Amino acid sequence: MRRLGRILIVLLAVVGLLALAATGAGVWVAYHISPRTEHDLPRTAVLSLDFDARFRDTSDADPLAALSNERTYVLGEVVAAIDRAAVDPRVVGLFATLGHVRLGLGDIQELRDAVLRFGATGKPSLLFAETMGEGGSGTLDYYLASAFGRIWLQPSGDVGLTGLMVEAPFIRGTLDLLGIKAQFSGRHEYKSAIDMFTETGFTPAHRENLGRLMDSLAEQMAAGIASGRRLPPDAVKGLLGKGPFLASEAKAAGLVDQIGYRDAAWAAIAGDGDSAAEEMDVADYADHLGPERGSRIALISGRGAIHRGESHRGLGSEPDFGSRTVAEAIRDAVDDDAIKAILFRVDSPGGSYTASDTVWNEVRRAREAGKPVVVSMGNMAASGGYFVAMAADRIVAQPGTVTGSIGVFTGKMVLDEFWKKLGVSWDEMHRGENAAIWSANRPFSPEAQARIDALLDHIYADFTGKAAQGRGIPPDRMDQVARGRIWTGADAKGLGLVDGLGGLHEAKAMVREVAGLKPDDPLRLVPFPRPRKPWEMLAELMAGGSVAERRQMASLLRGLAVLEPVLSRLAPLAASPAESVLRLPSAIDPPGTRR
Numbered sequence: 292m293r294r295l296g297r298i299l300i301v302l303l304a305v306v307g308l309l310a311l312a313a314t315g316a317g318v319w320v321a322y323h324i325s326p327r328t329e330h331d332l333p334r335t336a337v338l339s340l341d342f343d344a345r346f347r348d349t350s351d352a353d354p355l356a357a358l359s360n361e362r363t364y365v366l367g368e369v370v371a372a373i374d375r376a377a378v379d380p381r382v383v384g385l386f387a388t389l390g391h392v393r394l395g396l397g398d399i400q401e402l403r404d405a406v407l408r409f410g411a412t413g414k415p416s417l418l419f420a421e422t423m424g425e426g427g428s429g430t431l432d433y434y435l436a437s438a439f440g441r442i443w444l445q446p447s448g449d450v451g452l453t454g455l456m457v458e459a460p461f462i463r464g465t466l467d468l469l470g471i472k473a474q475f476s477g478r479h480e481y482k483s484a485i486d487m488f489t490e491t492g493f494t495p496a497h498r499e500n501l502g503r504l505m506d507s508l509a510e511q512m513a514a515g516i517a518s519g520r521r522l523p524p525d526a527v528k529g530l531l532g533k534g535p536f537l538a539s540e541a542k543a544a545g546l547v548d549q550i551g552y553r554d555a556a557w558a559a560i561a562g563d564g565d566s567a568a569e570e571m572d573v574a575d576y577a578d579h580l581g582p583e584r585g586s587r588i589a590l591i592s593g594r595g596a597i598h599r600g601e602s603h604r605g606l607g608s609e610p611d612f613g614s615r616t617v618a619e620a621i622r623d624a625v626d627d628d629a630i631k632a633i634l635f636r637v638d639s640p641g642g643s644y645t646a647s648d649t650v651w652n653e654v655r656r657a658r659e660a661g662k663p664v665v666v667s668m669g670n671m672a673a674s675g676g677y678f679v680a681m682a683a684d685r686i687v688a689q690p691g692t693v694t695g696s697i698g699v700f701t702g703k704m705v706l707d708e709f710w711k712k713l714g715v716s717w718d719e720m721h722r723g724e725n726a727a728i729w730s731a732n733r734p735f736s737p738e739a740q741a742r743i744d745a746l747l748d749h750i751y752a753d754f755t756g757k758a759a760q761g762r763g764i765p766p767d768r769m770d771q772v773a774r775g776r777i778w779t780g781a782d783a784k785g786l787g788l789v790d791g792l793g794g795l796h797e798a799k800a801m802v803r804e805v806a807g808l809k810p811d812d813p814l815r816l817v818p819f820p821r822p823r824k825p826w827e828m829l830a831e832l833m834a835g836g837s838v839a840e841r842r843q844m845a846s847l848l849r850g851l852a853v854l855e856p857v858l859s860r861l862a863p864l865a866a867s868p869a870e871s872v873l874r875l876p877s878a879i880d881p882p883g884t885r886r
Contacts, residue, residue, distance in 0.1 A: 395670030424451025437519035454532030475702030482775025585813030589624035597642030641674030688780030698775030
């Protein structure tokens, strides 16, 4: 009887899931097959854009997204739509709303540049903000807002503009109390990802690195705000860090143009009555336009921590950076005769050395095969994220892109004293002098440490050697700008680590150059690998993992539960304890990101 009950429960669950999947797929199909062309566009429209929405880096379709009320945008599509709208006579203005932006600095600069290009055509752009702070910094929010021709602020709102801050936890004291020893080694002094486990505060090199990074970012923001608001640079520098400003104070300082509510702000740009322009969301406008015609350019995205194997592309989440998936995409683009060049979009703090090297090699092979590669860096291209880019024909970064971190670290947590505190004893047997090299129950022996040092020296030499060759920088000079140090894109350009500053707009110009096209030739970006069909994603969701995989995961989680507070800080550092990591220091998130 119990067995029959379990069978009925499983059947009901399957039927319910199929019904949900069919509903989601039906909504998705109905939405996407409905005929939408440029002829459906209104005669006069003001494009609207909600900066509080979620921005994605890829257009991988989610068949269940249509059932959600959450608004989402694809960053590249928004930028392309704003550029198309700038020369479209039917679009008479751009209207955006802002509360708190959830974007990194590189993405913000991408959007700022698009808004500035739109305004340069003489068309009005207006941003309405309920607030640009309210308990938060608000500095990045206002930096984005300053690209618009006019800024409206709700009477109850404020402009944060409190400045920039970096703070990082150091758990060396906690580990000492627990009897846990962090045994990590890195190359070199600026590779500070391991400092949170081995130090109690910033080292001089760490402080020097962060200080220059923050200075460069503050300079960029002050210059951008001064230019956008037509304020004296010294006046902006005096305001930066002095917030939050009340609405009336912000208006008196020239930070906003008008105090009012959304309805009045909308009427100010769209007009009133029968002559008012129609509101049209940027994403809807992009859908009506369809893809541009022109030379086919492969668009390949590498976003997130780099790991070996396939990218994980689950429902409701963006693909991550699996080296096998990205490498195959590059090879497929090279083999496609219709593809003129590759635009490789990188936004990664790094990850596995071997995975990064796999992608680097495919970029190199693409160039040798006569298929030019241009890398466009997003919020960050650090460590392994820079490794995969440095063989390209051209590299373009945003001024605020976290760039470089050319270095490596590896190591482990030693738990022998910790187990004693818990009354847990271990025993073991092994064959081979270094069989226990990665065991957490014993420190590295002198012989094991010698092998670790040899490994790190080899990886660092390989990294800097390939960077020097790819960028045409003498090896001794490359070592000076490497050593694990991070730079802003603006500083990286001066050092020769990147070729130009900007986003997708500038990267496309470089694509035309390396592909031998005319400066005004249209480009059609073709995603590689191809976006999955909705039924493929639903099938993956329904299939799930194998029974063995689920049992292994459950066993692992039970074993790690006691160490969760420590391991949660270790998790971002490596896919496995034995893996050599090329990674941005975990405590140095660019302003505007969230953990």
